[in-house]
Amino acid sequence: MSRRTIIAGNWKMNMRADTAAALAKGVSEAVGENPSVEVAVCPPSVYLHLVSDVLAGSAVGLGAQNLYPAGDGAYTGEVNAAMLSDCGCRYVILGHSERRALMGETDKQVSEKLAAALAGNLVPIVCVGETLEDREAGKTEDVVGTQLRGSLEGLDESRATGVVIAYEPVWAIGTGKTATPEQAEDVHAFIRNLLGELFTPEVASQMRIQYGGSVKPGNAEELLGQPNIDGALVGGASLKVDDFVGIIKAG
Numbered sequence: 246m247s248r249r250t251i252i253a254g255n256w257k258m259n260m261r262a263d264t265a266a267a268l269a270k271g272v273s274e275a276v277g278e279n280p281s282v283e284v285a286v287c288p289p290s291v292y293l294h295l296v297s298d299v300l301a302g303s304a305v306g307l308g309a310q311n312l313y314p315a316g317d318g319a320y321t322g323e324v325n326a327a328m329l330s331d332c333g334c335r336y337v338i339l340g341h342s343e344r345r346a347l348m349g350e351t352d353k354q355v356s357e358k359l360a361a362a363l364a365g366n367l368v369p370i371v372c373v374g375e376t377l378e379d380r381e382a383g384k385t386e387d388v389v390g391t392q393l394r395g396s397l398e399g400l401d402e403s404r405a406t407g408v409v410i411a412y413e414p415v416w417a418i419g420t421g422k423t424a425t426p427e428q429a430e431d432v433h434a435f436i437r438n439l440l441g442e443l444f445t446p447e448v449a450s451q452m453r454i455q456y457g458g459s460v461k462p463g464n465a466e467e468l469l470g471q472p473n474i475d476g477a478l479v480g481g482a483s484l485k486v487d488d489f490v491g492i493i494k495a496g
């Protein structure tokens with residue numbers, strides 16, 4: 246089963262409206278009408294509408310960086326799946342390590358967000374990854390396995406192939422220290438194996454697993470060439486048209 250490569254840019258909490266519009270325009274023009282890979286950009290939520298307008302008719306999809314798992318109601322400061330769809334989103338990043346570390350987001354919350362995303366017909370990108378301390382203690386598989394099981398709790402096998410997993414080792418995020426292709430492939434293979442246990446090997450073989458953490462045009466081809474790496478979730482390098490497009494071209 247061939248899996249379509251998916252390259253997504255996580256813009257995190259960066260830029261202002263004019264730079265968001267210019268970046269979206271630059272990426273969409275460079276990507277053209279028929280990219281060989283699936284491409285998405287995930288701006289800060291306040292710029293989703295603006296970026297959606299810029300991307301209208303383009304092959305570049307729009308994603309959000311988070312959602313709140315409830316319908317409309319008294320949840321001051323939050324945004325739900327229906328609102329994201331209304332803004333033109335097709336994707337939503339869930340459980341990013343920055344949210345886990347800074348906002349205390351738990352696997353249980355991620356699993357609730359996952360259910361809400363699927364109910365709202367969004368494609369969830371569920372992030373997992375170990376810290377340097379975990380890795381040095383030989384706990385990578387324990388930590389990633391626990392996060393994956395907890396975050397996918399309650400996910401029905403029939404919906405699993407519509408979920409994207411992003412393996413993002415925390416020590417490689419924004420540090421310039423990329424996991425070697427072998428290190429990344431080892432964990433991706435572990436994740437696929439675990440997905441096979443949670444669902445079926447057939448379902449697992451259809452699920453896409455992105456790598457994230459200091460992906461750059463110079464290392465993307467080797468990472469994306471690994472058998473179990475099906476795309477990239479890109480932070481810093483997605484903020485520059487040339488760098489992001491360089492990664493897309495490597496896909």
Ligand code: 13P
Nearest residue numbers: 255418419458459480481
């Ligand atoms: P960097 O590409 O800046 O390391 O960030 C990765 C990331 O966290 C994407 O979600």
